[in-house]
Amino acid sequence: MTGSTKSSDASWSELLTAHYSAATATLCLGVALFAFNGFLVSTSLPTAVAEIGGLALISWAFTLYLVLSIVGGSAGALLKARFGARAALVGAALMFLAGTLLAALASSMVEVLIGRALQGLGEGVIAAICYALIPELFPSRLVAKVFGAEAMVWAIAAFGGPLVSGILTEHLSWRAAFLVNVPLSLIFIGLVLRIVPRFSGPMQRISVPALRLAAIGSGIMLVALASVTGTVAMEVLLVAGAAIVLASVVAFDRRSTTPLFPSDAFALKTTVGIGLWIVLFMPVAQAATSVYLVMTLQNLWGYGPTMAGAFHATFAIAWSLFAILVATIQTPRYRAWLIRLGPTLLVAGLAIIVVGFEMDAPLVVLAGQIGIGTGFGVSWGFLSQTIMESAEDSERDRASALLPTLQSAGYAIGAAIAGLTANAVGYPLATTPEALRDATITIFIISAIIGIGALIAGYALPIGKKTAPALDATGI
Template sequence: MSEVKENAGDAGWSELLDPRYSAATTTLCLGVALFAFNGFLVSTSLPTAVREIGGLELISWAFTLYLVLSIVGGASGALLKGRFGARTTLVGSGLIFLLGTLIAAFASSMPEVLVGRALQGLGEGIIAAICYALIPELFPSRLVAKVFGAEALVWATAAFGGPLASGLLTEHFSWRAAFLVNVPLGLIFIALVLRIVPKFSGEVSRHSVPIFRLAAIGTGIMLVALAGIANNLGLEVVFVAAAGLVLVCVIILDRRSHTPLFPSDAFALNSTVGIGLWVVLLMPVAQASTSVYLVMTLQDLWSYGPTKAGAFSATFAIAWSTCAILVANIQSPSRRAFLIRLGPALLVAGLAVIVVGFSLDIPLVVMLGQMSIGTGFGVSWGFLSQNVMEAARSGERDRASALLPTLQSAGYAIGAAVAGLVANAAGYPEATTPDGLRDATITIFTVSATIGLGAMIAGFALPLRKKNPLAIELHKPL
């Protein structure tokens, strides 16, 4: 066990590769890589799969079930970690992920693929949640932002390398190969966990798993997903409203439970954790519209090819990872507080610039808006996540940390549904002229910018601690 002073000098990136932390860095980044690469691999290979085994009408459910189960798995991550320990839970969830991968890879029908995708989502949701929960345990505070920077780099690499690798595997071998590439990654991850993560030696939690609340979370996210694929505006409104009601009830019930899934002050408006979680939720909700509609609009409005449109969209990931790396060395609490508040502001500004770009019919302006959004996430996300982790009440750090990736995924799901609702109301699917398509697109991103204002207001309301109350932190590196 080593003692690390909080006010030590700025840590270099090389310290992540120091023998004390290199194994932890590799393990957590590989856990993120499983989550990131799998999504890009599958999205590229599935269209070929349905041409071979059929089930085109079910293809959207391959993503929907994955998303729902990953959020349910993430919500249970902290509880499972407390009951079985990080190592056992990570190995178990890794095996679930591998089982799902093999079922999907050797499927002979789309329903079998759906079973595999559901298991993949469950396993990866738990992995992502526990990897987040382990960050403040395994690294001193001065290195946490660098860990998030390294993970952002993994995501950016996946955004470019995932579709390319999947395309090559699908074209030259088989769509099944794009699934099977996850097998060696999963086995390496499990081997690292078994070798690196200590055996659980804490007090075992004997509380039962709250099946009802987890099922309710799954139901709420399923309703959100149904809203995203419904073709009727009235149904979309009903699904979104019902989803909101279900998820609010889950939060209320969780606060009264003896086996809570969330921090006790989750979404409260008078605490760092509560307000911070609102920012974590609302930023992806606002940004989701670009993930759903930007590439499609570039192709339909300006006749971009898939590769050019994809590269255009990827400027978001480039800006995020680049900025996350550039700011990771900042240790000043006041500068970190400024960047946490700057992030949502850049998100809103970027969405507004995209609106201006489409209004003026200038692609370069739209790209600048996309890069501004990525910059907003890059400069703030790591510090925001760290602030929520470190502000959690005694005994609740695991729940606060594990909730972060789960809430991010939920934010994208809710944002996609809201964007779909706005798109249908604005006539996006029926637009047959450039002007009609442009007007509908402007409406979508204007609403997204308005949602982003909520994240910006929450960011400025966020009570940020000036410094860690502990002068010395104790860490047990992997």
């Protein structure tokens, strides 16, 4: 079931036919494990800490998960080539399941942290391989719709995750909220065993480059530490150190006989290389809204947690809605411009948020947040498909698997930069509405400037023959 290059019309109902329904359910469930897990844990973990202690370690429950998920995602393509997609996915799901059970049954915060680390490592591999399977299990005409379906899962998780976790935590136990992942994991394993092939090509006897994976983990850990350290000088040092480490990994990877990334990753003249810069820059720029928007709404305008959370969720709603609306577009020319429209709306949305805080106008800020979500919705699926289909055949798995990993890394880097900016302009020490507003405006101005990098890359994206059918030279 390899992807076809035909661009014929395809309906949403085709994803639910006997030929594709199981594959659709499998990939969407792989996304659901990641999406729901994040919301379940963030809602229930404070109650867990109140019961078993370990408040000082609570941030590490998220940091370890993020770092290990990026390490697992970086190794995903190699594990698929070495063991086959089916074995790698089942092994990763079992690791995720073991981490879930350990965290849910924990009697100390240390056990929770070990469980979260196992969850992150397993989920990173699952996300990477699920992305790599999209062009294998679906024809090209359906790929954008698969991304639309996954965006729908994220929107459901954004609302359903906190609700389910809150109800279970309040009426049963925080442990019950963690255990929601158990049936989801078992269903996922069953679907993988049913529809995922053992090997889509010859098994490769390759070794996993542990040193490079450790370096990736160390680089992301430096980023995570930068987001929680207390001094601006130390934050700058850690972010700079992370940049050096991660850039070195990419440079060494290009010369390796067992590469983790496509050979032209982050090159400045190829579709894959420039496309990956967009995939990195967009979440780096958007991360500030995830870290500081809800907090500012509560502290500046007195929003309650529910109202502020719903305000923030408009990003996910807009992303999902527009991802679904544009998924039917097949014309290469329109897809090319939608990829460029995404970063444009991202920068415009961040600028509108700046104006909204300057005007003290919540509705204007809301418009900016919706604009950012729309930018991701109209472009992300087509951008991902373009990178997948522009990669050399022998490197398609590595290019595809890198997409969710790079997105997670982008959010981590963006959060660190936003935190650095916030500390530099006195956001944590702001005691008046005016000081808080001024600090917030600066944070989002820096984010908009970062977003310009994605915008420039979008208009520099070369469109060649390897991009068909999503984009080609006639599409510009």
